[in-house]
Amino acid sequence: EAQVTQNPRYLITVTGKKLTVTCSQNMNHEYMSWYRQDPGLGLRQIYYSMNVEVTDKGDVPEGYKVSRKEKRNFPLILESPSPNQTSLYFCASSFGNLAGGQETQYFGPGTRLLVL
Amino acid sequence: GENVEQHPSTLSVQEGDSAVIKCTYSDSASNYFPWYKQELGKRPQLIIDIRSNVGEKKDQRIAVTLNKTAKHFSLHITETQPEDSAVYFCAATPAYSGGGADGLTFGKGTHLIIQP
Numbered sequence: 440e441a442q443v444t445q446n447p448r449y450l451i452t453v454t455g456k457k458l459t460v461t462c463s464q465n466m467n468h469e470y471m472s473w474y475r476q477d478p479g480l481g482l483r484q485i486y487y488s489m490n491v492e493v494t495d496k497g498d499v500p501e502g503y504k505v506s507r508k509e510k511r512n513f514p515l516i517l518e519s520p521s522p523n524q525t526s527l528y529f530c531a532s533s534f535g536n537l538a539g540g541q542e543t544q545y546f547g548p549g550t551r552l553l554v555l
Numbered sequence: 556g557e558n559v560e561q562h563p564s565t566l567s568v569q570e571g572d573s574a575v576i577k578c579t580y581s582d583s584a585s586n587y588f589p590w591y592k593q594e595l596g597k598r599p600q601l602i603i604d605i606r607s608n609v610g611e612k613k614d615q616r617i618a619v620t621l622n623k624t625a626k627h628f629s630l631h632i633t634e635t636q637p638e639d640s641a642v643y644f645c646a647a648t649p650a651y652s653g654g655g656a657d658g659l660t661f662g663k664g665t666h667l668i669i670q671p
Binding site: 472474479480481482483484498529543544545546547548549 | 589598601659661664
């Protein structure tokens with residue numbers, strides 16, 4: 440079954456304790472993104488990746504890191520989480536370049552993070 | 556970068572009536588406009604999309620129209636049913652001069668309530 444998976448689905452942590460949220464897709468997609476969703480703000484892009492070892496900042500990258508060492512995986516790293524990073528996080532992937540009109544973006548199930 | 560405005564933020568309609576959600580965008584080079592439906596606690600799911608080479612697209616009870624000159628697009632749901640109750644997000648592709656990003660800029664969402 441074609442899917443985007445994220446782990447963990449729920450996480451409670453404390454300020455400053457490094458954490459990683461994993462994202463994996465089994466569709467051989469080139470493009471992957473991370474979004475955060477906050478009430479009243481919609482979905483905002485954190486980072487995106489166009490292929491292995493190619494990543495770039497989205498609209499709200501501060502406090503986050505990503506890596507793309509393999510095509511299927513795109514982990515989101517919070518080196519020193521703060522309470523303002525409490526949010527719902529979604530990973531997404533697509534095969535082609537949406538701007539080129541080739542493909543649709545698929546979302547993972549989401550990770551709900553609470554930073555105390 | 557791209558800016559997407561979505562209205563209204565909340566829309567309540569009687570079951571069986573039509574619902575219309577409108578979005579405007581700022582980047583005239585954007586050319587892909589998807590609509591996502593997000594039920595409570597679930598991931599966003601693509602329900603319909605339109606590309607800039609067409610003005611309207613229909614899929615059963617839902618349709619999307621695009622006016623590139625005015626830079627706005629709308630979602631139309633006819634014969635609304637209780638299962639249409641959800642948050643709906645519009646989005647547009649940003650225009651990257653370097654080419655190749657798949658990130659979407661989202662509107663802030665519309666909470667559609669179908670009254671029985």
